[in-house]
Amino acid sequence: MTAAAAIGVLCFALFAGLHLLSPRVTRGIERGPLALKLVPAFALLIAVVAAAGAPPGVGGTITAVLWGELAFLGLVVLYMPLIYTLTHSLSVETLRLLASRPDGHVEEERLAATFTSPAFIEARLAGMAAGGYIAPAGSGYRLTRRGKAVARGFDWLKSLWLLGPGG
Amino acid sequence: MKALLLAAAMGLGTAAAMTGLLRGISGKHRFRSLAGLFGAGLASLVALHLATPDDLWMLPQDVLAAPAACDLAFAVFLYISGYWGGLLQLYNLAERGLSLRILIDMLDAEPRAMSAADIAKSYGAGHGLAWMYEKRLAGMRGLGLIERRGGDVAITPKGSRLARALGRAQAMLGPGRPEREAAEE
Numbered sequence: 001m002t003a004a005a006a007i008g009v010l011c012f013a014l015f016a017g018l019h020l021l022s023p024r025v026t027r028g029i030e031r032g033p034l035a036l037k038l039v040p041a042f043a044l045l046i047a048v049v050a051a052a053g054a055p056p057g058v059g060g061t062i063t064a065v066l067w068g069e070l071a072f073l074g075l076v077v078l079y080m081p082l083i084y085t086l087t088h089s090l091s092v093e094t095l096r097l098l099a100s101r102p103d104g105h106v107e108e109e110r111l112a113a114t115f116t117s118p119a120f121i122e123a124r125l126a127g128m129a130a131g132g133y134i135a136p137a138g139s140g141y142r143l144t145r146r147g148k149a150v151a152r153g154f155d156w157l158k159s160l161w162l163l164g165p166g167g
Numbered sequence: 168m169k170a171l172l173l174a175a176a177m178g179l180g181t182a183a184a185m186t187g188l189l190r191g192i193s194g195k196h197r198f199r200s201l202a203g204l205f206g207a208g209l210a211s212l213v214a215l216h217l218a219t220p221d222d223l224w225m226l227p228q229d230v231l232a233a234p235a236a237c238d239l240a241f242a243v244f245l246y247i248s249g250y251w252g253g254l255l256q257l258y259n260l261a262e263r264g265l266s267l268r269i270l271i272d273m274l275d276a277e278p279r280a281m282s283a284a285d286i287a288k289s290y291g292a293g294h295g296l297a298w299m300y301e302k303r304l305a306g307m308r309g310l311g312l313i314e315r316r317g318g319d320v321a322i323t324p325k326g327s328r329l330a331r332a333l334g335r336a337q338a339m340l341g342p343g344r345p346e347r348e349a350a351e352e
Contacts, residue, residue, distance in 0.1 A: 001237070001238075001241075002237050005241060020339070020340065023340070055229065056229075057229040058229075059168075059227050059229035059230040060229045060230065062230070063168050063229075063230045066168075066171060067171075067241065070171065070245060071241075071244075073248075074244055074245055074248030074249070074252070075248070076252075077248055077249075077252030077253055077256070078247075078248050078251060078252040080252075081252065081256050081259075083340070086333065086336055086337055086340060087337075087340065088265075088266070090265060090300070090303050091303050091306065091307055092333050094303065094304070094307065094313075095307070095312060095313070095322065095326055095329060095330040095333065096330055096333060096334060096337070098313065098320065098321070098322040098326070098330070099322055099326070099327055099330035099331065099334070104321055104322045104327065105316060105319040105320060105321035105322065106319060106320055107318055107319050107320075108304075108315070108318055108319060108320045109318070111304075111320050112297055112300050112301070112304075115300050116287055116296035116297055116299075116300050118283040118284060118287065121283040121286055121287055121296070122283045124265065124266060124269070125269075125283060125286075127266075128266055128269070128270075133266075133270060134270070134273065137280035138280050139280075139282055140280035140281045140282035140283075140285065141273070141280060141281060141282075142273070142277075142278075142280045142281075143270065143273050143274060143277065147270050147273070148274060150267070150270055151267075151270035151271045151273065151274040152274065154260065154261050154264075154267050154270070154271060155271050155274065157257065157261050158261050158271075160186060160190075161185075161186060161189040161190065161258070161261065162189060162190050163189070163261050163262050164262070165268070165291040165292040165294055
């Protein structure tokens with residue numbers, strides 16, 4: 001079982017390497033859609049390799065595959081939010097913007113206008129469209145089937161956990 | 168297999184406790200309570216693993232992982248990744264996710280399509296993007312990362328150190344951050 005977990009860890013290292021390097025190799029590949037393609041491919045690879053090296057018996061094979069898959073997926077779910085925060089967090093971007101100024105401060109109104117501007121929102125919408133959650137419709141955007149499923153799921157979760165309007 | 172079963176059971180228990188906690192506790196104390204819940208869940212998992220036999224009185228021999236210490240370590244890893252990468256991420260996304268809130272606002276506006284201007288105005292069930300950004304600034308002020316100086320927002324020494332660390336991490340990631348470029352235009 002530990003060998004199967006090691007396969008999962010090794011595959012995660014390969015996944016993270018490809019995921020991190022992809023924008024350096026080409027600007028045409030977005031990290032989000034790439035991850036959605038890489039995760040199932042690595043999951044399949046792990047299943048095949050872990051099953052091939054599993055101890056004899058159905059129980060042993062199932063356990064080995066589960067250990068390999070869960071080691072991989074456990075690391076992926078810890079890694080992805082970290083990357084997403086670094087690339088998409090408004091708070092991170094605000095700090096970076098302030099730190100880039102020689103005097104370290106910006107007029108509050110100007111700062112707010114920067115991060116709530118149509119250009120900023122358009123950039124976010126373009127990323128969401130690339131991820132397949134929304135699609136252009138006329139002069140705006142509309143939810144895709146995937147976007148509707150995610151929105152409904154989280155809307156339900158927000159009401160279950162009594163969360164506020166968000167932000 | 169013992170690791171998987173115990174981590175799954177503890178994960179489900181934690182999710183149920185988290186739901187009860189979030190429904191019963193108001194905003195300010197939530198994060199500290201969630202951290203306490205994680206600590207209690209992890210301690211319970213370790214205690215349960217040590218107190219139960221390897222086969223949990225029912226598992227066949229061929230699904231047991233040897234040695235038991237590896238099984239315990241794997242159970243702890245699964246619980247940590249499930250909590251920090253699963254439950255807590257769901258909470259963060261549902262509570263603070265900008266893209267997610269845009270999706271929910273677009274769902275509420277259906278069948279009408281929404282432009283960037285519509286989103287800026289109606290974001291957060293009608294509160295608007297400016298309201299959201301003020302919340303973010305207030306959060307950063309609360310953490311001592313920024314401060315108000317007259318009509319300006321200024322980064323603190325603590326904020327500068329964090330910004331440098333984040334800058335190094337972003338440099339490692341390489342290109343692919345169009346939002347920052349758009350924001351700085």
